Amino acid sequence: MYRIPRFCLPALLVASLFPVQGVAQTAPKLDVPYVPTPEPVVARMLEMANVQPEDHVVDLGSGDGRIAIASVKDRGAKSALGVDLNPERIEEAEANAQKAGVADKVTFEQGDLFKKDISDANVLTMYLLPRVNMQLRPVILEEMEPGTRIVSHAFSMEDWEADQTDVVDGRYIYLWIVPAKVQGQWQVKNGEQAFTLDLAQTFQNVRGEATVNGRPSTVEGKLDGERLHFTLGEQQFIGIVDGDEIKAVSEGGAVADWSATRS
Ligand SMILES: C[S@@+](CC[C@H](N)C(=O)[O-])C[C@H]1O[C@@H](n2cnc3c(N)ncnc32)[C@H](O)[C@@H]1O
Incomplete structure (x- = not known):
């Protein structure tokens, strides 16, 4: 009769407790272990x-x-x-x-x-x-x-x-x-005034240059989702970005009637 060598017995015992093949086939390879959030x-x-x-x-x-x-x-x-x-x-x-x-x-x-x-x-x-x-x-x-x-x-x-x-x-x-995408060049209308706004974006932070009456000024702003706010000189601009359009939000002391279109 075939006899199982003694040194194999521990391995056989382990194999019977953990059906390794079955586990290997079904257990998914997780990218993150399970730990619940309190x-x-x-x-x-x-x-x-x-x-x-x-x-x-x-x-x-x-x-x-x-x-x-x-x-x-x-x-x-x-x-x-x-x-x-x-x-x-x-x-x-x-x-x-x-x-x-x-x-x-x-x-x-x-x-x-x-x-x-x-x-x-x-x-x-x-x-x-x-x-x-x-x-x-x-x-x-x-x-x-x-x-x-x-x-x-x-x-x-x-x-x-x-x-x-x-x-x-x-x-x-x-x-x-998630911030809206505002990178690019915008044509801004502010009442009778029109100016160009060049914006660069890093996540929710916005920096750029506005050229008003031929004079460049630095613009610093922030996005809160689709809501853009930036300061130009003493003026605060707040607007809602919708694709290639921005429409003013009249709030507090912000400029009331402005809009922008991406060129
Ligand atoms: C740290 S736990 C968080 C569980 C739960 N969200 C909480 O906060 O209580 C991570 C979960 O991600 C699952 N997981 C790991 N890799 C995965 C993947 N590639 N796709 C889907 N779920 C995965 C795990 O099974 C585990 O339940």
Whole structure:
């Protein structure tokens, strides 16, 4: 009779406890391990993102679903989607949504967060890793609508400075508002006056030059989503960017009646 050599017995025991082949076939290779965000941090993330009833919230790497569920249950969001590569997490999240009574408004999808079209989110939440945030950054800046709020637990996006930062129980939370694109040359009308505005943009920061009556002046400004504000001399300009048009917002002491068209 064939006898198993004694030195093989420990290995066989381990193999019987962990069916390695089966695991290797089914276990997804995660880019980020599962670590849940504590509830007070979830609450503050959604507060910073100012989640509203008209919002669709997407949580990339959704774990047990707590952020997507709280978006709808606690903040009244219209809908939420959680994406996770691990089917076990999806099962758990779906059960949690049922328990919370929000299964009709919260969906969980098993899949790779890098392959998901996230352009319909008004709010994007993440608890990932610095490298993953940086891989997502160009997608966020290129494909998401200006004004979309991005909240990240723990990890920044390097030189794209956050619009707001907070710390809850020692944990960092970052908020960014996707800025409109204003780089280029604009023809500005300000009542009877017309001038050229050359703008360069780095994320939400805007610098440039305005040429008024042949005289150049430096312009410094900022974007808050689609809302541009800049100072020219003593004057404050605030406007809403809509593609190649900017329309004035009359507010406080800002110039009331101006508009701009990109040339
Ligand atoms: C740190 S946990 C965050 C869970 C949840 N968002 C929270 O804050 O409580 C990261 C999650 O990302 C998931 N994940 C890792 N790599 C992924 C990928 N490529 N696509 C989708 N999900 C992924 C993991 O399964 C894990 O549940």
